[in-house]
Amino acid sequence: MRSVHHPTLDDLRLPDVLHALSDPVRLDIVGHLASAGGEECACGALCTSVSKSTLSHHLKVLREAGITRTRANGTHRLVSLREDELEQRFPGLLGSVLGAVRT
Amino acid sequence: MRSVHHPTLDDLRLPDVLHALSDPVRLDIVGHLASAGGEECACGALCTSVSKSTLSHHLKVLREAGITRTRANGTHRLVSLREDELEQRFPGLLGSVLGAVRT
DNA sequence: CTCATCGTTCGATGCAACTCGAACGTTAGC
DNA sequence: GCTAACGTTCGAGTTGCATCGAACGATGAG
Numbered sequence: 001m002r003s004v005h006h007p008t009l010d011d012l013r014l015p016d017v018l019h020a021l022s023d024p025v026r027l028d029i030v031g032h033l034a035s036a037g038g039e040e041c042a043c044g045a046l047c048t049s050v051s052k053s054t055l056s057h058h059l060k061v062l063r064e065a066g067i068t069r070t071r072a073n074g075t076h077r078l079v080s081l082r083e084d085e086l087e088q089r090f091p092g093l094l095g096s097v098l099g100a101v102r103t
Numbered sequence: 104m105r106s107v108h109h110p111t112l113d114d115l116r117l118p119d120v121l122h123a124l125s126d127p128v129r130l131d132i133v134g135h136l137a138s139a140g141g142e143e144c145a146c147g148a149l150c151t152s153v154s155k156s157t158l159s160h161h162l163k164v165l166r167e168a169g170i171t172r173t174r175a176n177g178t179h180r181l182v183s184l185r186e187d188e189l190e191q192r193f194p195g196l197l198g199s200v201l202g203a204v205r206t
Numbered sequence: 207c208t209c210a211t212c213g214t215t216c217g218a219t220g221c222a223a224c225t226c227g228a229a230c231g232t233t234a235g236c
Numbered sequence: 237g238c239t240a241a242c243g244t245t246c247g248a249g250t251t252g253c254a255t256c257g258a259a260c261g262a263t264g265a266g
Contacts (some may be wrong), residue, residue, distance in 0.1 A: 014203050019125035023254080024118050043213065054255050056214055061253095075212050075263045090203040096195035100117050126224085146243065157225055159244055164223095178233045178242050 004063065004070055009089045012066040017090065020065035021097055025050060026058050030067065031101045033081045042076045067094075107166065107173055112192045115169040120193065123168035124200055128153060129161050133170065134204045136184045145179045170197075 020026055029046045047055050059079060062068040066089075069080050086094045123129060132149045150158050162182060165171040170189065173182050189197045 014200070014206070015125050015127050015130060018121050018130075018200070022118050022122035022125050025254085027118060027121075050254090051256055052213065053215080053257075057254075060214090072263090075210095077213070090199065092195050092199035093203055096193060096199050097117070097121070100193040100196055103117070128224090153224090154226055155243070156227075156245080160224075163244090175233090178240095180243070 003072075006063060006069055007066045009066070009085055012086075012089050014090065016065045017067065017086075017093070020061050020067055023058070023061075025054075026062055027097075027101055029058060029062065030081065031098065033068065033079065034083075034098050041079050043079060044076070046079065106175075109166060109172055110169045112169070112188055115189075115192050117193065119168045120170060120189075120196070123164050123170055126161070126164075128157075129165055130200075130204055132161060132165065133184065134201065136171065136182065137186075137201045144182045146182060147179070149182065 021030065025047060028049075032046055033041055043055060043059060044052070047058070050058070059068065059070065063070050066082060067086065069082050070077050072078075081094075083094060124133065128150060131152075135149050136144055146158060146162060147155070150161070153161070162171065162173065166173055169185060169192075171182050172185050173180050175181075184197075186197060
């Protein structure tokens, strides 16, 4: 597959991150990823409420905002949270969002 | 003046708060309010890069998301952050955003 | 090689958001 | 009252975003 682009930490911008997190579907995806802890979550398992093209779009938004990392594994993709990196770039942000999402 | 509506803490929703914070102009406004500490900031002093109608729109978005409080004082309005209430509803969220905005 | 699976991309659609200027209250002061 | 200052609301224009189905590539299995 063609390798997908992941922004570096310095390229992350706060408005983009907040915008990526402001959509209920994406917030749900991030919540699932967080509760999975490590690296996993094939795309199809992340959200069943939207079509696969819509899901692909949301994963792209999250990836380009720097929130998730996607790597290929055979015919499917594994998506994971860039939790440690985000903590370094925007300390406490993801943690507080994840805390708030469980309400 | 007709009193404006402010949502109660229970009515605040995370996606709305994140969306309100995802716009650079509004993020700038929130940053100014935070650096002011207490209650002040007449609307006109918050942002000079947009027209007054646009500024009014952004302040409405912030207010309806539960991020700011607006009260009338004669011919102008005083806007303040609902910092303590937000901390209670979404612990750590506003603090981490304010920390990230100073970058 | 062929085929099924998984995900991306494309094109289109509908809706929401940002922006502005103009017009409209509201209020304070004269 | 009249006027000036401040902010909101309205109408309009432009843009961006979420969503879907269909078509396309890439990969592993048989």
